[in-house]
Amino acid sequence: WQVASTFRVNIRIRWPQELVMFWSWTSALRLSLFDVPGTACMMKDYLYTDVLLACTLATVLVIVLFAIPTVYMRVVGQQDSAKFTQVFNSFCFSATFTMFLTYPTLCMVVISTFRCQEVEGVWYLTSDFRERCPWTQPESLLFNWGVASTIAIPLGVPALMWWVLRRWRVPAMAREKQDRAVLERMVWL
Numbered sequence: 412w413q414v415a416s417t418f419r420v421n422i423r424i425r426w427p428q429e430l431v432m433f434w435s436w437t438s439a440l441r442l443s444l445f446d447v448p449g450t451a452c453m454m455k456d457y458l459y460t461d462v463l464l465a466c467t468l469a470t471v472l473v474i475v476l477f478a479i480p481t482v483y484m485r486v487v488g489q490q491d492s493a494k495f496t497q498v499f500n501s502f503c504f505s506a507t508f509t510m511f512l513t514y515p516t517l518c519m520v521v522i523s524t525f526r527c528q529e530v531e532g533v534w535y536l537t538s539d540f541r542e543r544c545p546w547t548q549p550e551s552l553l554f555n556w557g558v559a560s561t562i563a564i565p566l567g568v569p570a571l572m573w574w575v576l577r578r579w580r581v582p583a584m585a586r587e588k589q590d591r592a593v594l595e596r597m598v599w600l
Contacts, residue, residue, distance in 0.1 A: 459524075459539035460553045466520050467560050470513045477505040510568060518565045524557030 457465075481502045484495045526537040527544035534544035536553075545554035576582060 459536055459542050460556070462539075463520055463524060463553070463556060463560065466513075466517060467556075467564065470509065470517060473509055474506045477502050477509070514564070514568060517560075521557065521560040521564050524553065524560070 480498050481495075484490060484492075484498055489495050523538045524536075524545060527534045527546060528537050529535075530540070534547050536542045536544055542553065543551075545551055545557055548554055
């Protein structure tokens with residue numbers, strides 16, 4: 412919601428007033444799917460390593476489940492059909508929407524992996540003082556999964572989005588539409 416609430420300020424579009432009001436109201440919220448009371452209560456007894464694994468793998472699992480119909484159609488040789496295009500577009504929307512909902516929370520969880528505090532000469536993870544700081548244990552699962560998750564999520568997701576935008580020439584299409592709109596306005600004036 413933090414991202415969506417900045418649309419009214421960062422993107423110069425005349426948004427419907429109802430949408431602007433909705434974004435204004437939600438800008439104060441910090442909606443996190445993994446901090447929902449039921450989820451947070453269920454995970455309080457688990458170590459931070461378990462929470463990190465659950466959050467990152469759950470998102471990947473959901474996206475993989477969304478991909479099954481697309482992969483199936485490709486395997487059976489239907490990738491040239493109109494139905495395949497619909498299924499693929501549905502997968503892209505579902506995966507993007509899932510990342511839109513979970514990305515801020517995943518980034519916070521992943522980056523918190525490396526926030527540590529020293530207590531009486533021993534470094535502990537700030538998110539869970541039951542666990543030692545992963546910086547002091549580079550062979551640990553927490554350190555290795557944290558590094559891999561940091562590369563894949565806070566760095567990899569924006570890089571993937573940038574590549575997709577470039578691959579499908581979205582910036583060029585946007586410029587062409589703007590140029591066409593300016594030309595149409597000039598002709599009408």
